[in-house]
Amino acid sequence: DTAVSQTPKYLVTQMGNDKSIKCEQNLGHDTMYWYKQDSKKFLKIMFSYNNKELIINETVPNRFSPKSPDKAHLNLHINSLELGDSAVYFCASSQVPHGPAFFGQGTRLTVV
Amino acid sequence: GQQVMQIPQYQHVQEGEDFTTYCNSSTTLSNIQWYKQRPGGHPVFLIQLVKSGEVKKQKRLTFQFGEAKKNSSLHITATQTTDVGTYFCAYDGGSQGNLIFGKGTKLSVKP
Numbered sequence: 001d002t003a004v005s006q007t008p009k010y011l012v013t014q015m016g017n018d019k020s021i022k023c024e025q026n027l028g029h030d031t032m033y034w035y036k037q038d039s040k041k042f043l044k045i046m047f048s049y050n051n052k053e054l055i056i057n058e059t060v061p062n063r064f065s066p067k068s069p070d071k072a073h074l075n076l077h078i079n080s081l082e083l084g085d086s087a088v089y090f091c092a093s094s095q096v097p098h099g100p101a102f103f104g105q106g107t108r109l110t111v112v
Numbered sequence: 113g114q115q116v117m118q119i120p121q122y123q124h125v126q127e128g129e130d131f132t133t134y135c136n137s138s139t140t141l142s143n144i145q146w147y148k149q150r151p152g153g154h155p156v157f158l159i160q161l162v163k164s165g166e167v168k169k170q171k172r173l174t175f176q177f178g179e180a181k182k183n184s185s186l187h188i189t190a191t192q193t194t195d196v197g198t199y200f201c202a203y204d205g206g207s208q209g210n211l212i213f214g215k216g217t218k219l220s221v222k223p
Contacts, residue, residue, distance in 0.1 A: 033211065035213075040215075041149075041198055041215075041216055041218070042213075042215055042216070043155065043200065043213040043216070044213075045205075045210065045211065045212060045213075048210060048211070055210075090154060090155070092155075092211075094211070097210075097211075098143075098203075098204040098205070098210060098211045099160075100145060100157045100160055101145075101147075101155075101157060101202070101211055102157065103154040103155050103156070104154065105153075105154055106154050
């Protein structure tokens, strides 16, 4: 069983569309994250959730919104997609805040 | 705010040579973690260092945390082609649950 799984793996969409990326972890972790990795491979934290409560929200556009229906899931919704949103998005989880993180396989988002 | 620099950004080595990447902070870190990301893959947790002066080894990899807990290094002895990838340090950004990653060191190994 995959510990942290995210879908889809690839997502190609047009500018202006709304899309979602799903993430699930079966590790029983309390903290989940979303990271954006750009073409230079920099990993930028976008959101982190601890026990379903948003505890940090970096300076990302409000077009991005995390949704956590339960402790095991943290989905990412993106409205009005822009070309600059093209990147690889990683979901991750950790047992405790800022503890060792386990990453999903990534979602490569391409906005055309 | 906390500033952590990871150097070098790139490193090209001949197979069998050693490799070291460094993370240097302007402030004391509570702990530091190291991750490896293979090309096309996702970051994979390698180790966490917590104590001042801590040294940990995993086969050919040696991890160190400085006495002042401001610096850390990852050293690979006798690199192999399987070591190719980007190595990241990560640390507590100061806000609850905020895990910040350094910019990474991309290692390439020439056979």
